[in-house]
Amino acid sequence: MGKEKTNLIKRLDIKEVHALNERTKELQCVYRVFKLFRDADIPHERILQQALENEKAKLFRDVQRKYEKILSGFIPICASCKKIKDEQGIWHPLEIYVQSRTEATFSHGICPDCVKKLYPHFQRK
Incomplete structure (x- = not known):
């Protein structure tokens, strides 16, 4: 039972890392769209920039939480x-x-x- 639990934890961690990588790709797409709006001088630039910064901060917190979980306790x-x-x-x-x-x-x-x-x-x- 113990070994199965360890393997499951490792698989979950790998899945979580994969999910974070996918989220990073999504944020890169959002950033490209933001750049298009910025370059086109559209007035909603600040709203988009704030949304991007919020997503980046959320991603960082998620990554930090995952690594703290791996080596904590x-x-x-x-x-x-x-x-x-x-x-x-x-x-x-x-x-x-x-x-x-x-x-x-x-x-x-x-x-x-x-x-x-x-x-x-x-x-x-």
């Missing part, structure tokens, strides 16, 4: 290795957990504090 994380426990009780590396739920990707490096701790012989004199 209580996330159990190991204090030592930083693995995260999922809904089924399985521990995953932080990168895998985040990448499977968002569009984020990670690049790895070593911070200056860890260089000092792990590689003290590389310190500049």
